[in-house]
Amino acid sequence: MRISRTRITAAVAATVTVAAAVTTVLAGTASAAQGCRIDYQPNEWTGGFTANVRVSPGDTALSSWTVTWSYPGGQRITGGWNATVSQSGTTVTARNAAWNGSVPAGGSTEFGVQGTSTSGAGAPTGFALNGVPCNGAPPPTTTPPPTTPPPTTPPTTPPPTTPPPTTPPPTTPPPTTPPPTTPPPAGCAGAVLCDGFENQTGSTPAGDWSVVNPDCSGTGRAAVDTATAHSGSRSLRIDGAQGYCNHVFVRSTKDLSAVGTVRYGRIWLRHTTALPTQHVTVMAMTDAADGNKDLRMGGQNGALQWNRASDDATLPEQSPSGVALSVPLPTGRWTCLEFMVDGNQGQLRTWLDGTAVTGLTADGVPTHDIDGQWYNRTWRPRLTDLKLGWESYGEGADTLWYDDVALGASRIGC
Ligand code: CA
Numbered sequence: 001m002r003i004s005r006t007r008i009t010a011a012v013a014a015t016v017t018v019a020a021a022v023t024t025v026l027a028g029t030a031s032a033a034q035g036c037r038i039d040y041q042p043n044e045w046t047g048g049f050t051a052n053v054r055v056s057p058g059d060t061a062l063s064s065w066t067v068t069w070s071y072p073g074g075q076r077i078t079g080g081w082n083a084t085v086s087q088s089g090t091t092v093t094a095r096n097a098a099w100n101g102s103v104p105a106g107g108s109t110e111f112g113v114q115g116t117s118t119s120g121a122g123a124p125t126g127f128a129l130n131g132v133p134c135n136g137a138p139p140p141t142t143t144p145p146p147t148t149p150p151p152t153t154p155p156t157t158p159p160p161t162t163p164p165p166t167t168p169p170p171t172t173p174p175p176t177t178p179p180p181t182t183p184p185p186a187g188c189a190g191a192v193l194c195d196g197f198e199n200q201t202g203s204t205p206a207g208d209w210s211v212v213n214p215d216c217s218g219t220g221r222a223a224v225d226t227a228t229a230h231s232g233s234r235s236l237r238i239d240g241a242q243g244y245c246n247h248v249f250v251r252s253t254k255d256l257s258a259v260g261t262v263r264y265g266r267i268w269l270r271h272t273t274a275l276p277t278q279h280v281t282v283m284a285m286t287d288a289a290d291g292n293k294d295l296r297m298g299g300q301n302g303a304l305q306w307n308r309a310s311d312d313a314t315l316p317e318q319s320p321s322g323v324a325l326s327v328p329l330p331t332g333r334w335t336c337l338e339f340m341v342d343g344n345q346g347q348l349r350t351w352l353d354g355t356a357v358t359g360l361t362a363d364g365v366p367t368h369d370i371d372g373q374w375y376n377r378t379w380r381p382r383l384t385d386l387k388l389g390w391e392s393y394g395e396g397a398d399t400l401w402y403d404d405v406a407l408g409a410s411r412i413g414c
Contacts, residue, residue, distance in 0.1 A: 035059055036134040038067055038127035048116050053083075053094070056108040057129060061333060064101040065109075067094045068128045074121030083111035092124070104333050106353045107414070191266075191408030192258045193386065197234040200224040205236060205250045212251045212387065220248030220390055230268040230334045230403035240280075240390025242397045249284065249389030250402075256385065259407050261343035263383055266412040270334045271400040275299030279307065281391035282329075282400060285341075289382040295341070297350075298391070303328055304360060306348060306374075313373045315348065316359035322369035325359030327352055334403070336414035346379045354414055 035058030042051040055067055067083075070090045077087040083094040092113070100109045127134045188194030195208060203223050205211055211222045218241065225237035236250055267283065281298035293310040300307075303326035306315040316322035329335060329352075338351040339360075350360030359370055366375040388402045406412045 034132075036129040036132060038069070038129060038134045040069070040124055040127070042123075044117065046119075052110060052112050054108050054110045055103065055129065057103050057105065059105050061105045061107075062101070062103040062130070065096045065103065066130055067111075068092065068126070068131075069124045070126045071124050072122035074118040075115050075124075076117070077113055077115040080111060080113040083113075085111075085113050087115075104335070104353065106330075106355075107336070108354065187266075187404070187413060188406045189408065189410065189412045191264075191406040191412050192256060193252060193254055193405065193407040195252075195406075196230070196232050196404045197224060197236050197402075198232040200234055208253055209236070209250045210253055212249050213247055214249065214387075215247050216245040217248070218243065218246035220246040222248050222250045222389060225401060228270070228401050230270070230401075232403075235270075235401045235403040236388060238389050238398075238400045238402070240392060240396075240398050240400065242392045242395050244393055247389070247391045249387035249391075252386045252407075256383075256407060258409075259383075260409045261382060262409060263341045263343070264408050264411050265337075265339045265341075265386070266404070266406045266414065267337045267388070267402055268334050268404045268414075269329070269337050269400065269402055270332075271329060271398050272331055273396075273398040274331055275302050275304070275329055276392075276396040277301055278395045279305075279393050280396040280398070281307070282389070284309075284387045284389075284391070285383040286385045286387075287381045288384045289343070289380055294387075295381055295383065296391070297337075297339070299329060304350070304352070304357070306350070306360060306362075308374070308379075311376070313376060315362055315374045316370045317368070317373050319369050322359060325357075325370060327357055327359075334401075338411070338414065340411065341381055341383060343381045343383070346375075346381070348374075 037054075037056040037058065039054040039056070040051055041053070053067065055065060057065070069092050071092065073090060077085055077092055080094065083097055085092065085094045087093075094111060094113065096109075097111070100111070103109050199207065200209075205222055205224055213220075220241050221239040223237045225235050226233055228237070229235045238248060238250070240246065240248065269282065271282075276299070279298065279300045281296040283297040284294040286292050287295050290308070290310045293308070296307040296309060297304070298307060299305060300314065301318055301323045303323050305318070305326060307313070316325050336353050338354075340349040342348070345364055346362070347364050348360070348362040350357045362371040362374045366372045386405075386407060388405065390398060390400065
């Protein structure tokens with residue numbers, strides 16, 4: 001196959017325009033990204049490559065991002081996915097797509113590139129996020145951002161000197177993961193329940209959800225919120241009050257039996273007030289194998305915990321060492337809470353923003369400070385429902401939002 005020279009020339013010309021636009025973006029909205037990481041995972045074969053690139057902003061949330069790096073030579077970008085990618089000389093610029101510009105502090109997003117390469121092409125260097133060097137590189141010592149100014153004349157880079165190959169195409173198969181051609185969905189990976197509350201039409205949750213007050217009703221309130229959302233324009237809002245009788249939950253009305261005995265969940269959660277010292281709950285699931293008592297996710301001593309309503313066992317144990325192995329639930333931003341409850345093995349896993357939490361892990365072997373108390377008896381949960389909402393048993397009032405909720409038989413991801 002011969003590569004058309006006119007196509008390459010056109011691509012270079014287009015790159016000039018893109019580079020100028022990128023410089024404008026950097027000047028207008030570049031934000032510090034201390035501790036950022038760019039992880040570049042190539043998949044190479046003779047004459048070509050793809051690479052998956054993970055963008056982790058560190059302690060700064062992003063509303064948009066531009067990732068840049070340099071190839072030592074020999075690589076030429078031909079396309080990408082989940083980003084707008086261009087190359088000028090050896091410098092590659094990737095800007096977020098419409099749907100993945102927002103990345104929370106501590107979170108990450110991924111995109112990919114594909115291209116051609118000559119033999120012996122080296123690894124890319126100089127990764128930067130919004131103009132800030134990543135992967136531990138020192139920040140720039142001078143004030144001008146380390147961006148390449150747009151060329152004032154057409155680039156002098158000649159077309160590739162390597163003639164198009166006249167030999168048969170490479171025998172190495174292309175990468176097994178083809179780039180997706182459409183934007184990823186809200187990210188439910190075939191889950192049985194997948195709901196961003198976008199089909200809610202009123203101010204009170206209805207349809208696939210119903211408001212329930214399992215014990216008694218008070219001032220706790222549940223509503224569909226159109227002012228705050230993780231995606232789309234709606235979320236579930238819970239105004240939870242302190243005191244036992246102010247419990248309020250929104251319960252899924254869907255048949256969840258297809259999830260099976262190994263249940264994975266993913267919930268985007270946002271709240272306003274740090275978890276209190278006393279016990280509170282933000283999510284509950286009925287356990288048919290435990291007298292229909294709830295398995296509860298919430299907090300105590302300022303950190304997240306699981307709690308078994310039948311015997312009040314906690315995960316982790318509420319010793320200082322145990323609590324230290326859990327994590328607080330960050331306030332004022334969306335957090336991705338994932339969990340796995342394995343009813344066959346009697347195990348439990350929890351991830352916050354993609355990171356496994358040691359103190360919220362029941363791995364089948366009792367460990368002091370973690371799951372010692374959890375395994376004070378045989379535990380083989382059979383969860384039958386999902387309730388999102390608030391229980392306080394004394395102190396603790398909070399406003400919470402839930403969005404992009406999913407339950408399935410395999411891990412869904414954030
Ligand atoms: Ca939504």
